[in-house]
Amino acid sequence: METIMTISGKVKYTITLEPSVWIFDDRRIDLTTYFLTKKGNYDSLEDYTKSVSKHWDREIMEGAIYPPTLKTEKKFEKEKVLTGTFGIPFKPFLANSEPADDAHTLVIHSTDGEYEVPFESAFDLILAFSDTGKPLIADGPVHVYFGDGSNQQDPIKNVSGFTVK
Numbered sequence: 001m002e003t004i005m006t007i008s009g010k011v012k013y014t015i016t017l018e019p020s021v022w023i024f025d026d027r028r029i030d031l032t033t034y035f036l037t038k039k040g041n042y043d044s045l046e047d048y049t050k051s052v053s054k055h056w057d058r059e060i061m062e063g064a065i066y067p068p069t070l071k072t073e074k075k076f077e078k079e080k081v082l083t084g085t086f087g088i089p090f091k092p093f094l095a096n097s098e099p100a101d102d103a104h105t106l107v108i109h110s111t112d113g114e115y116e117v118p119f120e121s122a123f124d125l126i127l128a129f130s131d132t133g134k135p136l137i138a139d140g141p142v143h144v145y146f147g148d149g150s151n152q153q154d155p156i157k158n159v160s161g162f163t164v165k
Contacts, residue, residue, distance in 0.1 A: 002141075002160065003018065003019060003020060003135075003140075003141040004016060004017065004018055004141075005017045005019075005141065005142070005159060005160060005161045005162065006161050006162070007093060007094060007097045007161075007162045007163075007164065008161070008162070008163055008164070009103075009107075009162075009163040009164035009165055010099060010100040010102070010103045010164045010165060011097035011098060011099050011100065011103075011164050012097065012098035012099075012100075013096065013097050013098055014097070015093055015096060015097045017093060017127075017142075019127070019129040019135070019136075019140070019141045019142050020129075020135060020141075022086070022088050022129050022130075023081060023086065023129075023130060025088060027088055027089060027092065028086045028087070028088050029086065029087050029088065029089070029126070030080075030084055030085070030086060031085045031086060031087045031126070031128055031145075032084070032085050034087065034126070034149075035145075035149035035152055081133075082133045083132060083133040084130065084132070084133060085128070085130060085131050085132055086128070086129060086130040087126045087127055087128040087129060087130075087143075087145065088126070088127050088129065089125075089126060089127075090122065090123070090124075090125035090126065090127055090144075091123045091124070091125075094106075094122055094123060094162075094164075095123075097164070099119070099164050100164070103119050103164045103165065104118070104119050104165065105117065105118065105119055105164075105165040106118075106119055106122035106125075106162060106163070106164055106165075107162065107163040107164075107165060108144055108156055108159060108162055109159065109160045109161045109162065109163065110156055110157065110158045110159050110160060111158040111160065112156075112157065112158055115144075115156055117146075119164070121146070121147070123147075124146065124147025124148070125144055125145065125146065125147060126144070126145040126146075126147065127142040127143070127144060127145075127159075128142060128143040128144075128145060128155065129141065129142050136157075139157040139158050140157070140158070140159075141159070142159050143155035143156065143157050143159070144156040144159055
């Protein structure tokens, strides 16, 4: 199984995707709860600002030396990464490829066939890359979920790449 995929076609930049490194990406989402929560407009800059602000407030209140509770939280986060089921939004990768203005379809290439998604919906896709802490080796490297979770029980598997048309 090839683990490297590309976004190609009507794009300014061909993007190479390597799912095995996404476990370290702060944009990863927990798929066990993602489709259960209501989604509003996601603003990564706002989330980042809140995160940095929270960290700064904590340093002001408790000092730069990590208290035992923060060490425990870090241990919990490490454990969560090793046992969690994660995905990552497709939007940043698609946006970085700078699709052409006349792009109308995203084709998802899979060994099971090709799936066409309207281009506007492609920005909402979620790429699952980990199941209970393990990479998706048997039917991966990623599973593709629609943003609304409509294919949550039957995601697109065995994905080999993406083409913008």
